[in-house]
Amino acid sequence: MTKTMTDVVCPFCGTLCDDLEVSLSDDGKQILEVYNACVIGTEKFLHSQAKDRVTRPRMRQEDGSWKEVSYDEAVEYTAKILANAKKPLMYGWSSTNCEAQSVGHEIAEMCGACVDNTAAVCHGTTLIAVQDIGIPSCTLGEIKNRADRIIFWGCNPAHAHPRHMSRYSIYPRGFFTGKGHKSRKIVVVDPRVTDTASLADIHLQVEQGRDYELLNALRVALNNEWLPDVVAGIPQEKIREVAEVCKSGRFGIIFFGMGVTQSLSKNHNIDEAIALTKHLNEFTKFSIMPMRGHYNVTGSGEVLAWQFGFPYSVDLSRGFARYNPGDTSTIDLLLRGEVDAMLTIASDPGAHFPISAVKQIAKIPSVAIDPHLTPTTGVSKLHVPVAFVGVEVGGNAYRMDNVPIDTRKVVDPPAGMLTDEEFLTKVRDRVKQLKGVK
Amino acid sequence: MSEFIIKNGHVFDPTQGIKGDKKDIAIKDGKIVDKVSGSAKTIDAKGKTVMAGAVEIHAHVAGPKVNVGRIYRPEDKLFTYMPKKGSQRMAGGFSIPTTFKTGYEYAKMGYTTAMEAAMPPLFSRHVHEEIRDTPIIDEGAYPVFGNNWFVLDYLKNDEIENTAAYIAWLLRATKGYAVKSVNPGGTEAWAWGLNCLSIHDPVPYFDITPAEITKGLMKANEFLGLPHSLHIHPNNLGNPGNYETTLDTLRLTEGMKAKNKFGREQVLHLTHTQFHSYGGTNWGDFESKAKEIMDFVNKAKNVTIDTGNVTLDETTTMTADGPFEHHLTELNHLKWANVDVELETAAGVVPYIYSPNISVCAIQWAIGLELGLMAKDPMRCYITTDHPNAGPFTRYPRVIKWLMSAKAREAQINAFKHKDKVVNQTSIAGIDRELSLYEIAQMTRAGPAKSLGLSSMIGGLKPGMDADVVVYNFNPDKPVAKPDDIEAAFQRAACVFKSGVQVVADGEIVSNGNKRTIWVDAKTKENPQVMRDIQEKFLKFYSMTQANYESIGHHFIPNPYAIEVDARS
Amino acid sequence: METVTITMKNPPQLYLEADNVTPDKFAGKSASQIAELHVYEGNTTSTLGKYFEVAGSAGATAADTKIVVKGDVSKVKYLGMKMSAGELVIEGSADQYVGAWMSGGKLLVKGNVDAFAATGMKGGELTIEGNAGNYLGAAYRGDWRGMSGGKILVKGNAGSDVGMYMLGGEIVVNGNIDVHVMTHAEGGKVIIKGNAKSKLGGQLVDGTIIVFGTIDVMMPGYKPVGEAELEIDGVKAKFAHFIGDTGERKKKRKGQVIYGNLYKKL
């Protein structure tokens, strides 16, 4: 008889769907089917079942080949490179649980490390904007129950967050939105004609790099002030029309993604989008929310914030915490040559960083902790494979709206494999010995 | 476990009526005992003040909105960090300190228990993670109920038993401690950008008023017989003239009696009363109505309050009163964070500078102190700053200084830019009362412990109680040389024991103790209707499944302490 | 005025944090005492003397103290941080946070500076003969209180985010400037003698921006209101006058709405 687990949480994207059902083989050891998840979510579960999975740490040899080593040897190497460095960098954290993050932070404190998560390359700019101007937001259930104006700005949930539209934003029938899609007007702002854009009532094809100007123009329109004929490629009449659409709703929301956080103006785009949201609250109710990518990048920011006071790019080198992206942020640290050892966990900078930053990783002592083989594990000196969080071990994670959901363990990891938390705990204890901390 | 004896201190313990007598306090196995063996470690408290560990009844110290404050105020940390010492973790931040700093600072001041004042139920896991990472002090958290859709639906028809069953379920699901209500109805209205400013404003769509919500929650609370009463932040916070709304809310307690097994006598706790004691019609004729409020409170034996003292600092306001925070950002134009929480509540965060050069801030300062100084029964009026709303909790020693010293108050009044306004629009300048150490012990220990229904456990030094004991470098036999000495003594205790473990020595942390998370496990009769309603709302309206909402494992609460309530009969 | 000269002899492997290199910290100290002041390389604390040769001695007060920094300090941060008086001359280029939170005195950099120079500056004079990096005279992250007084002169070019959250004081850039100038400002003035790119004065509540060269793209929140004649550094010229940011909140004085001003030379 197959066993079915319900209320399983998907450890893939920031939508953090928690209604998955997974059927298991009789002995409970194998995942047979995954229900309710989207294609990419399903893939994540099935991937863990791959027969050719690496299950033991591997150290790169002088000649470039890899040699299997024990977890103990991996712990020793990791502890030593961190403890001996003047300014080690511990990067990633976005696809692991909060418990592992917490242990990592203890190591970072002892070693005077910089700790950063993948916000460094996606929504860090959002966090900078939030620090400058705040953020009126809400939980995703509020959107489902109340929202009648939905704006997607520089994001394409149809690809990156496939179930977002059906669970929360476009289609669901909520308490005050009984007609579902028909209750809502959809605006998409994107230079490209995306799949999401094709669902829109209004698609503003903003000129590349001119989101800041367009957002500013919407605010000018709210103030009924003069506007040039065309802003960012959009005629001013259209801009005034969209401002009216927003004002006339009862409850609106702007979802935004990397199309605005990483294009010209970066944090300023978000700053002005938040200012627009705040401005709209003088007329009606409006919220704004970043479409966070990794399923627990939000959690990394939360844990860093309550432990150190800052949500990413935290520099602990001087025995206290400092923060200033541009100085303490991972890519700057690498490009400027500020760090002399690197631990990467639960992320893949090798695939997402500029090539010159990746080259820097290859130059310094480095370890990558990741269930998968990735470009990052390829350039690191040591690769430590670990159990899949949310599949082979549970632990807390935070959804894109900051709602915490405890992920679940579905199956055991391959025999003898450690979890992120277990491996880091061993490293922490070894670092304590090396540093003489009681 | 080890034994200790704290010798020759001047003991102040309202639970036993001890008013500064020289007395030894013995500790064994985490409890206060009559006597210990000769091998007990001696702490010399000669010429010093000895009290029970202090009890924080209302502070925002853990959870999503506190962390929004941390995330969005890097400038609050700038130059506040101290390099880490020994086994302590790094600790930084001023108005919204990190969790580690929160635990350390409370302990250094002699606080051993603290209650997080507003837990959004959907975010309970977050609240508990932060509580877990706050060292030393025992903590509990109050889930918010005043804008919860279940509560609004049940109380619309006065269904007290169903409300009670739902409360019991939610306390269990979130590991919560008490029933909190913030701007009842007004925060639900805020989901549409609206508010309820009086207790009779109807809540949009739900066909109920704040008065009905408040009355109903009090009844349900007493139906269950919970350790604490309904804990209310009433409507119309922070507006000139709001004292009438406050009095209207207080009058709802008339004829109500507490029913519980915990020695609690009140049916309503009114929090941060300073923010609710305003007269006038605008910020120009803004004035104190502390007297009007205290006239009522002094007579109403079934009400307790806390003060919400303004400390004249740059701080961060945060409350589940979403519409208020929006109002505030429109006034001071500083950064505004807001979170509306599906079916339950909302929260807002805005930085605020209480400047001694602004008359409104100076009047707010005076009102907070007037409340404490006009209290006839210090067992029913507790010192808070509504941390961090009126100021950070680390300023308690300063508030205590102002309450204990007319000279200190006078110095502050003279330092205000608009001294005349403070003198004319409040009565602070005419009050010469100086609170005694005994009264301070009532307001910070025995009183809040009793209001929380924990008086058999904490807030006093009776044998059998938890050994939370503090020694302050303050000699009550000697005249106070300068008021600042009071502040210095209360800022850094000479010695603090938490559950029999010494956690502070000479004002420094020496142990992380063994912190607990306190919650209330209320057992009710089976209520299939409420269970069905819960299932239905999760299926239709929540964005999380019921099973995941109810799941809050050991890794969130490694050291729980459940207070059991049996409401089945 | 007494002069202390510090010369880099052992450059750091990573970067050096030298927030103690200010007239305030040097005042009243001999060369050997100055050499004992702390500097930080990553998690390692050591002394100034380990990296620099120290010569001369400081005056009794900051105001009586002049510091000359020689050698390669391009990997040294925080030079002149929080200085309140006296003089600091950096003969070459310096890294980030030069003169951050400075409140007085004179700071001269003969080369370039990296980002965050004069963060939260309150007063004094900062002259950069080369180029300045991003966030010159800006607020620290999250703070709404940016540069509030003093003067900054950049003889070369400046990066992005100059004068963010500026409240007062003046910044002059003789060369060109990158995007985002005086974002969120509520006062102060930025003069750009060269060319500007775009996003000038976004979300500006109040303040003045003057551009002598070109502007690639104007913000839509700046409304043309005619021409104005201005005299700058003794030279009179005609400028196109814009007011804004009309999308942003505005203050009122005596019932009149106060706009920020942007002038572009005709």
Ligand code: SF4
């Ligand atoms: S939308 Fe995201 S969280 Fe949901 S199933 Fe797909 S990948 Fe998983």
Ligand SMILES: [Zn+2]
């Ligand atoms: Zn409060």
